[in-house]
Amino acid sequence: MMFNEIKRVIDQVSRDKGIDSSVLIKTIEEAIASAARKKLGPHAEIEVQYKPVTGEIEVFQFKEVVTKVTDPATQINLAEGRELDPECEPGDSLGIKMDTALFGRIAAQSAKQVIIQKMKDAEKDAVYEGFINRKGEIINGIVQRIDRGDIIVNLGQTDALLPAREQIPREIYRRGDRIRANIMKVLHDARGPQIVLTRTHPSFLINLFKAEVPEINEGIVLIQAAAREPGSRGKIAVSSIEMGIDPVGACVGVKGNRVQNVVQELRGEKIDIIAWDMDQAKFVCNALAPAEIARVIIDEDNKSMEVIVPTESLSIAIGKKGQNVRLASKLTGWRLDVISEEKYSKALKEGYDALMILPSIGMVLAEKLYEHGFVSPEIIRDASTDDLMAVEGMTLEDAEKIIQESAALLDQEIDDTDQEPEENIIQESASLPDQETKE
Template structure:
C-alpha cells in the first residue's frame, strides 16, 4: 500500500462518510489475523499503517523475562537490552517482523475490509432513510415474486410485499408500478428489510392526506380509520374550522378526491363520516349510510345500543355484518343493533315480566 491508498481512504471519507481512521483501524485488525493465518504464527503482533505514506509494518510484541519459555511471546533481559538498554523485567518490547511479501496480503485484506465497510455503511444509510419512512406511502416497481411474496424495487432497496398484504383479487406482473405502505423496517444479517402492505388501514389514511389538501394542511383531521381491504372502509374526519365541511373536503368536487382513492384501492367502497366528541352522535354517524332512530351508549362498558327503522336494519348491519363491524372498529364501541319492531317487542316483553312480578 502507498500514498494513493491513503488518498483513496480520504476520498471514501468525503463521499461515503466513513472515517479514514476507522477504516485504517479495521484494516490493521484484519491484517493481524491475516498475518497469523498466512505465516502460521501464534506470536502476539501489532500491525501499524503509516497514516501519511501508507506503509505497513508488523511488530512482534514480547514480554521481557529472566528465562524465556516461549520465544514467540517472551524475550530474555539480555536480548531485550540489545534493542533498548532501558528495558526491564516485565516490559513489552516490539520487534519488526514484517514479511517480504506482506504488501500483497495487506492490499488484498485492505480491499476486502474497505468493501465490507462500504457495504455496511450503505446498509446503515438505507436503514436510516427507511426507518424514518415507516408508516408512510412509497411508490415502487414489482420485480419478481415467489410462493409467498412480491418483491418491489423502491430505488435503493427491494421491499417485501407478502401475498397476505395484497388486496384480495389483486395480481401484479413484472414492472407493474404499485403504491404501498411501509409497515416495518428492521435490520437483518443481510442488511435492512422493508415490509410493505396494500391492506393496512394506514395506506387509506396516507392516501387521503396526499389527495386532500385540507388534511395535509391540518385543517381537517383524520380521527380514526377502519378497513376491510378490497371491500369497504370507514374514515372519521373532524375540523375545528366552522367554515369547512370535513366530509365534503374529503369527497371533493363531484366526488373526484375520494374516487381517485377508490380507484387506487381497486374499487374499495369508502364511507366518510363526521367524527364527534359525543359518542352517541359518533356511533350514529359511523353506521352511515344507514339512518338511526336512537342510540344509547354505556361509556363505561363501551357498548352502544342502536335502534334503526325496520327497512334500514339490513343496511345498518351490512352484508355478513360488515357495516356494523367497521362502525364498531371506527368508534371503539361494541354495537348492538335492533329494528324498531324488535325494540318494541323487547320492551313489551320486559313490561310483561314486570307485571308478572307485581301479581306475584
C-alpha cells in the same frame, strides 16, 4: 499490495453505499491486523493506524524489551531495542513499524475478504438504520419479481417483501410496475434487513389521505380512526381544530378529486369519510350513515350500543353481508347491534308486559325499570335494593316490595310447573279402559 489505493476505495464505498467512512476505516484496520497476525503469529501484539489525509496505513508490532528472549513473537532483546530507542529499558514496550509487503499475497487476500465481509455487514446495518425509524410510512418502489404470490419490491438501497396476504384482493402487478405501500415491519437477521410492506392495513389508507390533503399535514384536520375491508370498503373518521374548516369537505376535495385519488390507488375501494364526534352515540350514528337512526341505547359496562333504525333503513344500516355495521364497529370501537323499530317495539312491549305482571308496577315504572336494564322479574328478583333505588323515584320500601313480588311470582311458576306432570298422569289414567290381567 491492495493497500495503495485504500483512500480512494474508502471514499467511493462511503459515497456509493452510504456507509460512514469511520466505520470503513475501523473495518480495514481490523482486517489488516488480522492479516498481520496470520503472518506474525496469533500472539503478536499488532496496532494498525490509518492516516486519512494521505491514505497511508501504518502497521506496528509491539514487543517487550527483555534481557533474554524466550518468545520472539512478543519479545525483543535489550541490544536490539536500544538500536530503535536508545533510552529503552527492560520491561518497556516498543512499537516496531512493519512493511505491509511482508504479509504476502495470502495474508493480503485474507485482509481483502475480511474487508469485503465487513463492508457488507456495515452496508446491512446502514440499510437497517435507514428504515427502522420509517415504520408506518408510505414508500415507493418497483416490482422486481413475483414469487409464489409474494411481490419483491426494489426500494433502491434494498429489496422489500409485499406478502400475498398484505395485497389488496384482485390487484395485479407485473415486473417493472411502480408500487406504493406502507412499511409494516423492519427485521434484522443474518441475511440482512428484512422489510415487510402492506397495502391492506388501515394506516395505508391514513397515509394516502395525508399525502392528498394538505390540511392534515398542517395539523388542521385530524384523522381520529380508520377501518378497512381491503379492496371493498373503508371508513375514516376526521375532525378539525378550527371551526371554519369542514374536515369531511377537506378530505373529499373539489369535485371529489382528493378522495378519488385515494380510491384509484386502492383499486376502486369505496371510502366513507365520517365526521368524528366526542359524543360516542353521535359518532356511531355518523359511522352508520347514510342510514337513519331512530334511537341508540348505550351499555357503557360492555362497551356496546343497541341501535334502533326505521324498518326501511335496516338493510342500509347493516349493509351488504353486514359490512356497514361491521366497519362502523371497528371504526368506533363499540359493539353494535342494529335492530328495526318494529322488532324493538315488539321486544319492548313484551318486556313491559313481563314487568307489569307484578302488582306494584305500572306503565311508567315499567318503562323506567326497562331503561335501567331491569327487563324481567328474574333480574329484579336477583337485584339488590340499592340497584333498584338507582331508578328515578324508587324508594327503599318500593324496592323491597317489588323484589318480594318478583320472588313470589317466580316461586308460583315453579310450583305450577311441578304440579303439571302429576295432573297429566291422573287425566291419562282416567281415560284408559279397564284391562284384564293375562297370565
